[in-house]
Amino acid sequence: MKELDLLKKDWQKEGNTFEQVSTNDIYVMIHKKSSSLVKWILIVSILEFLILNGISIFISSKEYDAFVIAHPIIKTLEIINYVVIFGFIILFYKNYKSISTLNSAKDLIKKILKTRKVVTYYIFWNIIFGGLTGTYVGLQGFNEGMKDANTNADVLDTSNIMVVLVFGLFLMGFIWCFYKLVYGTFLSRLSKNYNELKKIDL
Amino acid sequence: MSEKLEQTFVQLLQENQNIIHKICRLYTNGEDAHKDLFQEITIQLWKAFPKFRGDSKFSTWAYRVALNTAITLYRKTKRSISTVEFEGRQHFLNDVEYDYEEEEQLKLMYKAVYQLNDIEKALIFMYLEDKDYQEISETLGISEVNARVKMNRIKGKLKKILNPLEA
Numbered sequence: 297m298k299e300l301d302l303l304k305k306d307w308q309k310e311g312n313t314f315e316q317v318s319t320n321d322i323y324v325m326i327h328k329k330s331s332s333l334v335k336w337i338l339i340v341s342i343l344e345f346l347i348l349n350g351i352s353i354f355i356s357s358k359e360y361d362a363f364v365i366a367h368p369i370i371k372t373l374e375i376i377n378y379v380v381i382f383g384f385i386i387l388f389y390k391n392y393k394s395i396s397t398l399n400s401a402k403d404l405i406k407k408i409l410k411t412r413k414v415v416t417y418y419i420f421w422n423i424i425f426g427g428l429t430g431t432y433v434g435l436q437g438f439n440e441g442m443k444d445a446n447t448n449a450d451v452l453d454t455s456n457i458m459v460v461l462v463f464g465l466f467l468m469g470f471i472w473c474f475y476k477l478v479y480g481t482f483l484s485r486l487s488k489n490y491n492e493l494k495k496i497d498l
Numbered sequence: 499m500s501e502k503l504e505q506t507f508v509q510l511l512q513e514n515q516n517i518i519h520k521i522c523r524l525y526t527n528g529e530d531a532h533k534d535l536f537q538e539i540t541i542q543l544w545k546a547f548p549k550f551r552g553d554s555k556f557s558t559w560a561y562r563v564a565l566n567t568a569i570t571l572y573r574k575t576k577r578s579i580s581t582v583e584f585e586g587r588q589h590f591l592n593d594v595e596y597d598y599e600e601e602e603q604l605k606l607m608y609k610a611v612y613q614l615n616d617i618e619k620a621l622i623f624m625y626l627e628d629k630d631y632q633e634i635s636e637t638l639g640i641s642e643v644n645a646r647v648k649m650n651r652i653k654g655k656l657k658k659i660l661n662p663l664e665a
Contacts, residue, residue: 297657323504
């Protein structure tokens with residue numbers, strides 16, 4: 297291809313046309329913070345972790361503590377949750393350690409996408425677990441709160457349950473959309489490049 | 499990291515900076531984005547530098563880190579390429595060899611290369627840098643045969659972009 301040869305010739309001699317960066321500039325640069333994708337994924341997942349757990353600290357109160365004592369199953373669920381989250385943190389750490397720019401491009405993208413997948417599972421866990429416990433606590437709390445005022449009969453009817461359920465689903469959907477929005481922009485190009493490499497190697 | 503290591507790195511990078519400039523030129527559009535990517539690649543190179551053993555050339559080692567940064571880690575969104583950008587390319591041919599037709603062809607060629615995707619750009623970059631298929635395959639993580647096949651396809655694609663009617 298004649299044009300490509302022409303380009304190659306031009307490419308190899310053009311070195312001196314770039315504005316040269318001084319050693320001083322390089323010193324300054326290497327002390328700056330990276331703004332790389334992986335770092336942003338890490339920051340966002342840490343923020344998510346803090347926010348999701350921060351919410352539970354905010355909503356805890358004396359009434360809630362009393363409620364937990366009355367419903368020991370919540371304590372069990374909390375313990376399970378912490379064990380699972382701890383497992384996720386170990387996985388996060390292991391993944392980030394394994395990401396290195398010295399891998400081949402395909403390996404590197406694969407690792408980043410795998411890291412991302414773990415974050416996805418983590419979010420899923422939080423949405424589903426949080427949604428279910430929230431709904432359970434909501435239903436029980438509602439039931440008991442109303443019982444005192446009325447007779448001792450169960451006041452939960454189908455329409456009440458439906459309202460709580462719909463609200464819970466809406467909340468889960470909202471969190472999911474938010475999360476898609478945050479990561480979607482980061483990852484679309486990466487997935488595209490990975491698919492391209494996979495396509496070449498089929 | 500020690501001061502001596504830092505000094506060695508800065509020296510090596512300064513001498514080899516055109517590699518990074520060339521990658522930035524291929525993957526960005528406009529001065530700001532160029533500087534931005536240059537800085538990001540520099541940071542990534544510095545982070546990886548303790549693992550540089552010196553058994554390969556600094557430039558060879560830098561290709562991988564720099565391309566990886568451009569393909570995977572750089573998060574700035576790309577703007578579409580404007581024609582104004584290409585008007586400024588004239589100075590790449592020096593006066594002695596000034597040839598209007600050649601220059602016109604080069605301009606079109608650069609424009610065509612810009613239309614390739616990130617991976618295709620990486621392949622073209624290594625081709626232009628005269629790297630063999632073994633190095634291309636190692637850097638990208640694909641087999642040598644596939645790198646060859648892909649390179650031929652890219653050539654076809656460039657041809658098609660240059661002469662849409664003939665293809």
